[in-house]
Amino acid sequence: MSEVSTELALLVDVGSAWAKAGVIGRVRGRWRLVTHVAQPTAWGAAELRRGLIDRLVAAGDPRLANEWDALLDGATRIECHTARNPGRLAVVAVSREVSGSSARRAAEAAGWQVIEAVTLDDGRTLADRLARLQSAEVDAWLVAGGFDDARSPRALEAAALVASARLPESGPVIWAGSAQLGDDVAGLFEDGAVSTVANPRPDARREETGPLRDHLQAVLRAIVADEDERHLASVAFPRAIATMASDGGLRILGIDVGARGAVHALAEPDGTSAVRVYSTGGLAGAADVPGAAARVTRIAGDAGDEAAVADTLQTLRARPTTVPQLPEELSATQAAVRMLIAGMVEDGPPEAVDLVVGAGRTIAAAPHPGAAARMLLDGVRPIGVTQLAVDAGSVLGPLGSLPDEEIREGITLLADDLVVPRGTSVVCRGGSAGQLAMRVTVHRPGWPSHAPVEVRVGQLQVVPLAAGQEAELLIEPGPGITLGASRRSPRIQARATGGAVGIMLDGRGVPIALPRRGDDRRAVLAAWHDALSRDLDRVT
Amino acid sequence: MSVLHRVRLPVGATVLVEVGHSVEPAEVLATRRPASGGMSVPIASRLRRSAADAADLLAVRPGTALEAGDRIADDGHGREVLAPQACLFLGYDLDDGSALVAPLGPTEPVLGHVRGEVTSVTPDAIEIRVAGALVTGVGGSGKAVHGELRMAVHEPGDELRAGGIDVSATGRILVGGSRASAEALTRARAMGVAGIVVGGVLDKELRDFEAAQRRRREVGGARGDLAIVIVEGFGKVGIGAELFAWFRSHEGRVASVFGETARVYVYEADAPPPRRVLARPGNRVLALRRPFAGIGGELLRVLDQPHATGAGVVSRSALVRFEDGRTAVIPLANLEATGDLSGG
Numbered sequence: 081m082s083e084v085s086t087e088l089a090l091l092v093d094v095g096s097a098w099a100k101a102g103v104i105g106r107v108r109g110r111w112r113l114v115t116h117v118a119q120p121t122a123w124g125a126a127e128l129r130r131g132l133i134d135r136l137v138a139a140g141d142p143r144l145a146n147e148w149d150a151l152l153d154g155a156t157r158i159e160c161h162t163a164r165n166p167g168r169l170a171v172v173a174v175s176r177e178v179s180g181s182s183a184r185r186a187a188e189a190a191g192w193q194v195i196e197a198v199t200l201d202d203g204r205t206l207a208d209r210l211a212r213l214q215s216a217e218v219d220a221w222l223v224a225g226g227f228d229d230a231r232s233p234r235a236l237e238a239a240a241l242v243a244s245a246r247l248p249e250s251g252p253v254i255w256a257g258s259a260q261l262g263d264d265v266a267g268l269f270e271d272g273a274v275s276t277v278a279n280p281r282p283d284a285r286r287e288e289t290g291p292l293r294d295h296l297q298a299v300l301r302a303i304v305a306d307e308d309e310r311h312l313a314s315v316a317f318p319r320a321i322a323t324m325a326s327d328g329g330l331r332i333l334g335i336d337v338g339a340r341g342a343v344h345a346l347a348e349p350d351g352t353s354a355v356r357v358y359s360t361g362g363l364a365g366a367a368d369v370p371g372a373a374a375r376v377t378r379i380a381g382d383a384g385d386e387a388a389v390a391d392t393l394q395t396l397r398a399r400p401t402t403v404p405q406l407p408e409e410l411s412a413t414q415a416a417v418r419m420l421i422a423g424m425v426e427d428g429p430p431e432a433v434d435l436v437v438g439a440g441r442t443i444a445a446a447p448h449p450g451a452a453a454r455m456l457l458d459g460v461r462p463i464g465v466t467q468l469a470v471d472a473g474s475v476l477g478p479l480g481s482l483p484d485e486e487i488r489e490g491i492t493l494l495a496d497d498l499v500v501p502r503g504t505s506v507v508c509r510g511g512s513a514g515q516l517a518m519r520v521t522v523h524r525p526g527w528p529s530h531a532p533v534e535v536r537v538g539q540l541q542v543v544p545l546a547a548g549q550e551a552e553l554l555i556e557p558g559p560g561i562t563l564g565a566s567r568r569s570p571r572i573q574a575r576a577t578g579g580a581v582g583i584m585l586d587g588r589g590v591p592i593a594l595p596r597r598g599d600d601r602r603a604v605l606a607a608w609h610d611a612l613s614r615d616l617d618r619v620t
Numbered sequence: 621m622s623v624l625h626r627v628r629l630p631v632g633a634t635v636l637v638e639v640g641h642s643v644e645p646a647e648v649l650a651t652r653r654p655a656s657g658g659m660s661v662p663i664a665s666r667l668r669r670s671a672a673d674a675a676d677l678l679a680v681r682p683g684t685a686l687e688a689g690d691r692i693a694d695d696g697h698g699r700e701v702l703a704p705q706a707c708l709f710l711g712y713d714l715d716d717g718s719a720l721v722a723p724l725g726p727t728e729p730v731l732g733h734v735r736g737e738v739t740s741v742t743p744d745a746i747e748i749r750v751a752g753a754l755v756t757g758v759g760g761s762g763k764a765v766h767g768e769l770r771m772a773v774h775e776p777g778d779e780l781r782a783g784g785i786d787v788s789a790t791g792r793i794l795v796g797g798s799r800a801s802a803e804a805l806t807r808a809r810a811m812g813v814a815g816i817v818v819g820g821v822l823d824k825e826l827r828d829f830e831a832a833q834r835r836r837r838e839v840g841g842a843r844g845d846l847a848i849v850i851v852e853g854f855g856k857v858g859i860g861a862e863l864f865a866w867f868r869s870h871e872g873r874v875a876s877v878f879g880e881t882a883r884v885y886v887y888e889a890d891a892p893p894p895r896r897v898l899a900r901p902g903n904r905v906l907a908l909r910r911p912f913a914g915i916g917g918e919l920l921r922v923l924d925q926p927h928a929t930g931a932g933v934v935s936r937s938a939l940v941r942f943e944d945g946r947t948a949v950i951p952l953a954n955l956e957a958t959g960d961l962s963g964g
Contacts, residue, residue, distance in 0.1 A: 119936070120953050122897040131936070206658040206722055210708070214630040217744075233713045237720060240711030243682035244722075247631055247743060268682050268711075373824070390823040394854035395909065398758035401897070402909050402954045403933045409910060410931035447932030 088114075088155035091478035092128075093313060094121055096162045096362075097339030097400035098441050100474035101128050103136065103155070104494060113497035115139055116473045118441065120401035158490075160316040160481040162338065163191075166359035167300045170196040170218045172242050174225030174234045174257075182280040183224035183256055186289040190296035191314060191341070191357030192220075198241070200225075200234055213245030219303050220251045222296070223265065226258030228282040235261055243268040252299060256280055256292045275299070293356070313338075313477045314357040317439060318345035320480030323491045324437075324498070326351030333430055333460065334476070336439035337417050338362040339400035344424045346433075361424060363442065364400050366416040367393040369423065378594065379458070380415035381605030384408045414451055417442050421459025422591070429461040429590050431564040436462055437499050439471035446470075449580035450612030453502040461590045463507050463564040465553065465574040468581075469499035501547050501579035508561050509590040511537040516558035517587030522576070523552040532556075535587040540608045543585065545578035552576075553583070561587075581612060621891050623754040624739065627732045627746045632685055632708075637746065641738045645766040645876055649738075649746050650730040653685075655708050655722035664717025667695045671717030678719075684709045685724065692719055733764035734876045735887055750876075752887040755851060755863070757817075761830055762847035762879030765793070767814035769867065769875045769886065773797040776864035777914065779856075780818060782807040789813045793875045793884075795867045798858035798914055800848070805829045808846055815847040815877035817867070817884055819914050820857025826850075847879030852906075857914035860906040861943070862893035862959040899957035905940060909954045917942035919955065927951075 089111075091102045102116040117131040129152065136148045144151065169192040173180035180199040187194055196216040198209045223239045226232030235257045242253060246269075253274045255265045259282075266274040278291040301309055309315050313336070321334035325347035334345040342361030347353035358365075366372055373390035376383060383389050392412040395402070404410040417440075438444060438456045446452035456468050471477075475498060479490040491498065508517050514536055521532040522543050535541050537558075545551055555572040557563060563572060576583050588608070595601045629635070633652040637643060664674035677693045680686065686703040694700035703709075707721040736750040772780050772794040780796030782804045789811050796818035800808075802825040808816055826848070833846075851859055859867070867886075876885040899905045905919045920939040927937035927949050935951040942948065 120897060124898075127898060206710075207655045207725075210655045210722060211630065214632065215628065217628060231714065233715050236714075237711055240682040240720070244708055244710050245631055246683070250744075264714075367823075387822055387824040388855075390827075391855040394759065394823045398853060399908050403929065403935055403951050404931045405909050405929040405933075405951065405954065406911060407931045410933065445933075447928065447934065 088151055090132075090152060090155045090157045091473075091475050092157065092159040093474045093477040094159065094161040095313065095338055096341070097121060099123075099128055101132055102473045102475055102478075103132060103152070104475075104497075110496065111493040113473045113475060113494065118445065118474070122401065158478040158482060160311050160313045160477040162313050162341065163359075166191065166193045166341070167220065167303050168193050168195045168218045169220050169222055170194075170213060170216045170242070171198070171222045171224070172213065172238045173199045173223070174232065174238050175199055175201050178284075179224040179226070179235075179257065179281050182287055182289055183222055183292070186256075186280055186292040187222055187296055188358050188361070189289070189344075189356035190293045191300050191359050192296060193359040200238060209241060210245055213241060216245070218251060220299055221246060221253045222256060223253060224256040224280065226261060226279075227284065228259040228279050230258060231260045231264075232258050236264055239265040239268055249273075254292075254295065254299065297357075310483075311481045314341065314343050314355075316477045316480030317343050318347070318353055318355040318480070319487060320476040320491060321345045321437065322347040322351050322353040323480070323487050325349055325353070327488065327491060328434075330434040331432060332435045332437060333433045333462070334437045334439065335421055335424065335443075335456065335460065336471075336477075337420055337443060338440045340364050342420060342424060342440075346430060356424065358424065361420060362440075363413065363416060363420070364397040366420055367397045369419065372416070372419065375419055376412055376415045378601070379418060379605075380411045381602045381609075382408060383412035383415060388412075410447070413442055414446065414455055417455045418458045421455065422461075425460055429463050431463050433462050433464075433466050435467040435469060436460055437469050437471060437476070439474070439476060444470045444472045444474065448613060449502055450609075453505075453579075453581045453584065454608070454612050456502075457505050457507070457584060457586060458592060461507060461592070462505060463509060463562075463590060465555075465563070465576065466505050466507070467577055468502040468505055468579065468584075470502060471498075472500040473497060501577060503545060503579035503581040503583055504576035505584040505586055506553065506555060506563070506574075506576075507586045507590065508557060508563050510561045511558055511587075511589075513538050513593075517561050518558060518563075518585065519556040520585055521554040522583060523554070524549065525552075533585060535585045537561075537587050537589065538593070538604070539587045540611045541585045542581060542611050542614060543583040545576060545582040547579050549578040550575060551578070551583065584612070621753055622736075622749050622751050623885070625732070625734045625736065625748045625750050625885065627730070627748065629730065629744055629746060631744075633730055635741055635746065637738050637741065639738050639741060642736070643732055643738060643748060644735050645733050645874070646731060648729040649732045651727045652730055653706065653724040653727050656725035658710065658720055658722050659707075660713075660716075660718040661692060661701065661704065661721055662718050663693050663701050663712065666701050667693060667699050669695065669717075671714055674717050675712055675714060678712055680709045682709060682711050686721070692721075731764070733766055733878070734885055735874070750885050750887070752885050753889040753892050755817075755849075755884040755886070755892050757849040757851040757882035757884070758853060759821075760847065760849040760879040760882035761826055762815070762833075763845045764876065764878045765814040765845055765847045766874060766876040767791050767793045769793050769795060769871050769873050771795050771868055771871050776819065776861050777858035780804050780816065785811050785813065787811055793817060793877055795859075795864075797864070799856045801825060802829050805846070805848065806832070809833070813846060815849070815875075815879070817849050817851060817877065819850070819852040819859035820855050821848065821850050822856070823854050845879075847877040849877055849879060849882050849884050851884075852914050853908060855910065855913060859914070860893070860958050861916045862904065866892050893959050896957040899938065899952065899955045901938075903957035904959040905955040906958050907940070907942070907950055907954060908956060912942060912948065912950065915942050915944060916958070919957070920947075922952065923949065
């Protein structure tokens, strides 16, 4: 028996398609991520362990070569996993564009899988609507419609449809319609079946989906109560993001795009966070996004024709554990992630976010750092000056599953390996094609000053800045250009931190405008791709 | 061997079978009366009450199925409103004092589309034990059908061509190879083919075909359903050689195909060739991603170090000799072991 010993912890994130495991240990007095492996979940725990040990034997202390098995046995295991059974929901509403749209978005953002959506203006016959609802196998029913200042008979009709299609005692009913109809709707169902929540469309001009989303999250938790909530990745990842935000006094956006679901967590410096969980928002769901193949083809530029992209998207759904072998399939996959992220931030790009953290295999294990940065940059469009990083070791989920009193300690101890920086983005909007978007002077302490970099609207330029380095930015926006916050001075000073990509000066606007002509579009996309791929040898 | 099949029952269905019954694919397991449209029945005016007052006199709740003559409301003093015909009570309009009801159409059968023995009956489902084998695909289209299995191509990598589908395929389940074009699908439908089991289909062609089916149904031109099950992947993807041989060995057997859920039951069949996600050296393997999707081979060895694919994705990889003579390094995640899994 060797006399050498070490303290270890095993971080495991079991996803619906891929399982990730990392070993952290004390290295020269500090906790570091020693090694990390990822494999299809279906390969099993024994194979995951074998993969870890192979890596540890190859890269770890040679004196421990025969000890790793025993050391892993004694290691603290910290694990999170994807929800095994996503809640299934039927949404019934008066109008597709108003109440139906709000209800569905709130439901999807709360982590529900919408199995059936029926509205009274969906063009179907009453008989067809009834038949669809009678055949739906769901865990809960969401009914919405009518404004709060009126007793809409149509809203009551929507509730009556559910009452007619649902077996008694077969799942809760959530009423999210006119406040005046709450008692009437409750009277349509058995006692205790209906819970009432604030109308997400109280009048024609307002949309307030927050209370409904929170309520739906609570109902979902009650339904999947057999799973320990803290260990669910959709809960653990946002907890880790929120802890990082409060520790660092930062506003952090965490985006996790998995094989099946996706999580959007916006955490404030005070530790509060707004979380949206999209149970079908992961890569497998990309094929179901309306017009997905055409959109992905358009924004990828080099993923092949629309038919080939459609097959790739279906492959992501049908074979979620496989990996792209061809460059065009990788391009389509990454473009699909950009599309999915853009769908998650459809309320508008977040402003004044200090850090965007990307997670999920496609982002965190992207073969090229520039590609990971681009998925976050193009998907989120974070206006202003923002650091970009990835959860390359898949450690945030497991750390977020720690008890309240330990999570901060875990995040702090692993600070050096928590996320891997990709660099800092400067995103502006406004202006017209070709005009000056911004003039940026990059000053690195101890380095000679360079001439300002001029970025035109539609351009993306990268200034190398390696990980661990910092630079002062002096940004002069062009006429009509904004970086989000209102400003009194014509110049903005900001600090940039480096990463594998560097400083990304992005004048492409929000949302990104692409040329209509195919050849022009492909040329522009290729230029952006090149900008993010260039100079890596020099800075990494 | 046997597998369980679940038949979902719509709300309001009347079950006609009991546990222990033997059922055939075309047997009626339950009946239902679908609603056929909405109509208003005046309540308040007939009871000579205000709309609000009449609401308290309703005798039914939404969801109640009524026969013609059943009471919808009464005032306790001889005035009552009866259902004009068999209908489903949907709700009451407090503004105009009328009831919204959906007349029930003629009785429709609920078929199981499988042969087997009923093992459980609940208000929402009937479970049937099927004596046969189940093959699960990765995608599909169309409702449930059944028919005799028939090989429509000679090799697993062959395309199912329109020219190869004639009137003798009517009512059959055709087993194709690496692709069924939109033209072949259209031809199959025209010839009355019941179902198609195929290795791969171009998603765009499948969607175009589904759209055409939908349009035909809307104008009342579609008769019968063509169910399609894709067993390997999207694009031009052959059926694994072992699975193809298994289908060939069961040609002539009756099969049930569920397009939407991508399931194929083959009756009185032995188990299909096993698949395993983690292949070992010596295993027969099937590649799952382009450019080798649907091609079989032998896994020669697992590489010691992770390897980058042509796209740059680094992963554990294996050296595979494919049956077309090529040898390539393939990510282990993109391989399935198939056939005899004792190797390695």
